[in-house]
Amino acid sequence: MKFTRREILTAFLGLPFALSACKSNSETSSIDGEIVGASANIGHILRENRNVEVPANNWENLKVAIIGGGIAGLSAAWKFTRENFNDFVLLELESAIGGTARSGKNNFIGYPWGAHYLPVPFKENTELISLLDEMNLTEGKSQNGEILIKEQFLCREPEERVFYKGRWYEGLYLRVGASQEDLRQLNELNKQVDFWVNWRDTRGKRAFVLPIANCSNDAEVTDLDKITFADWLKQKGFTSERLIWYCNYACRDDYGLRLEQTSAWAGLFYFCSRVRKSGAESQSFITFPEGNGKFVNFLHNKVKDKTRLKSIAIEIIPNEKGIDITYLNTETNEIRGIHAEKVIFAAPIFTAKYLIRDFKQNTPDFVKEFEHNAWFVANLFLKDRPKNQFAKDFPLAWDNVLYESNSLGYVNATHQKGIDYGQAVFTYYFPMAEKGGRAKLFSLDWQELADIVLSDLSMAHKDIRALTERIDFMRWGHAMISPRRNFIWNGSREKATKPFRNIHFAHSDLSGIALFEEAFFHGLRTVSEILIAEPAGSGR
Incomplete structure (x- = not known):
């Protein structure tokens, strides 16, 4: 069943927005763009429960296989190399590394496709600080021992503004008119x-x-x-x-x-x-034009020779000798296999029931507790930035929020570079919080998604359609774990964190909160579990 424009805009933006937008221009023919990222069909290979035969000469022996190239998987790989342990490989199903922290780049600036900042860690978070040190982002410590970040990597002012009833105001909490x-x-x-x-x-x-x-x-x-x-x-x-x-x-x-x-x-x-x-x-926030893609690219560069992109794990089979992993190279359609002693499962927990043979046959109850929600992200490439309607409107900030919208607004990729005029890239975020959001999201084509974004932003920027040259979209069907009522402390996370037959789990899902710090922690935790049990010098 095909929905009308009004029905689509009502579902995403609400009826008042839809009624207003339907009176205005919906033209997008002059705007280029596409839906990027892995095809949903690739991910659905997991659900097909394929039985594949690996040719005898396509097997290899490794100490460890890491499944998933998001922050948790990359952090684990980075930790292994720091510990001079090199007998491992990382498999990532997509053509680009980083999961929801990945980024893109055009001819003049990088931009995020998901997570876009990292709060400065407390001094107790020594391992995360060691990463920041290695990236040369720090400049010593304060008198009380807190880490100091170089000013150019801290979010520059102004950080936030909010659009309300036709005007832009400073900050996120709406103080104007407050009683x-x-x-x-x-x-x-x-x-x-x-x-x-x-x-x-x-x-x-x-x-x-x-x-x-x-x-x-x-x-x-x-x-x-x-x-x-x-x-x-x-x-x-x-x-x-x-x-x-x-x-x-x-x-x-x-x-x-x-x-x-x-x-x-x-x-x-x-x-x-x-x-x-x-x-x-x-x-304070550490941020870059490309968001947390900066961390992804740094970690990936450290372990690029251990990374295999376009490699989707089909089945993980624990046995008496260790673990067998079968995987498909989606570019060559070649089936390959790994005999491993250990696996770090750094993919979302819900995928375990499709990948781990034992879980396919008898899915543990705790796996069913992990629920995810869908998002879409749009990157708008503008030939010039929109002008404020009123001279006293608060100026363009890093984070720009629409008070009366169901979206989260947008971040400005050029902000951190101090580029305040001319071309810009706006990264727009929309969480699909309602029931059935995933199916609704994947039922829409590029044209319909573009109309949603432009209709939403046109309430604040009347000239947005004329200024936009291109819009690309990323649809995240299972973007992040949902910390709903009675999930964080119901025991499911603790059960999921325990190794299962030499499979060690590492993902921000295990914290119940989808944050960089959590994914990083679990990646390093699994490496420590494995290396503690590893004989000295083995795999090094």
């Missing part, structure tokens, strides 16, 4: 954040910190996971429309979920985990 009650409730939320930032359990552990493995599991904290963030806000008496919007945006931004879908633990984690002490600002 005394609105501001009182915002102050009260900050007090709640301060309480949890200061909170420590009997072992001195924080309630919320990165990585999550270092968070307290005290019942006072974990009980927050049993209710939604929407319910927590109600219990605390928060009713301000502006504050509710602000918290809802936070959930959609980091988790792709609405308030009523998000665990209260996850909602508070967003506000508390990156604040060193009460009253302090959140940690």
Whole structure:
């Protein structure tokens, strides 16, 4: 069944947007573009349960095979090389490395296809700091031992602005027109954040910190996971429309979920985990035009000779001698196999039931607990940047949010380079939070997706269609794990983290939060598990 333009815009942007947009121009014939990334058909090979025969001369022996080339898989590979362990290979099904942290580049600048910043880590996160040191991003430490990042790699001002009722305003929380009650409730939320930032359990552990493995599991904290963030806000008496919007945006931004879908633990984690002490600002953002693609490219360059792209694992078969992996080179259609002693499974956990033979036959209950949501990302290539409608409008920032939109707005790739005039690349994000979002997303063609994005942005930028030369799209069917109510602390993550017959699991899914720091942590954790059990000098 084909939907009308009004029906599509209503589903994505809401009826008021749709009614307004349908009165305006929908022309995109002068705009080029495509849907990029791996075909959904390649991923669906996993679901086909293929039985393949590997030719005898296509087998090889390795100590370790890493399945998945996102941040977790790349971090594991990087850690192996740092430990002088080289008997491994990394298999990635796509033609480009990095998963949801990957990036693109045109003739003048890089741009993200997903994650686009990293908060400056606390001093306790020594392994992540060692990566930043290796990348030459740091410039020493403060008097209290916190890492200092070179200024050019910190997000430049202005960081954020929000579009509301025809005007652009500074910041993310909408202060213009806020009542005394609105501001009182915002102050009260900050007090709640301060309480949890200061909170420590009997072992001195924080309630919320990165990585999550270092968070307290005290019942006072974990009980927050049993209710939604929407319910927590109600219990605390928060009713301000502006504050509710602000918290809802936070959930959609980091988790792709609405308030009523998000665990209260996850909602508070967003506000508390990156604040060193009460009253302090959140940690500054490390960012680049290409977003977290900068980290992907650095890690990949370190392990490029160990990486095989366009290589989709078909089956992982534990046996008495180790593990057999069969995989398909999607470019040559060649079937190959690996006899490995260990596997690092750095793919999303839901794929385990399609890949691991034992899980196909009897899927563990905990695997079913891992739910993901869909997103799409659009990169708009502009011949010039839109002009503000009013002289007093807040100027173009790094992050540009539309208050009345279901999207998350866009980040400006040229911002960090200090390019404030002329060509630009806007990276637009849309989380599919509603039920059935994945099917809805993949039912749309390029033209329909382009119309959604341009109709949305035209509310703030009347000239967006005339300025846009190209729009490319990336559809993420399983973009990130969903920290819904009663998932983070229901025991499923802990069960999934345990090795299964020499298969070690490494993915941000295991934290319940899709963040760089979590993927990095799990990649390094699995390497440590393997090397501890490895005889000295073996594989080196």
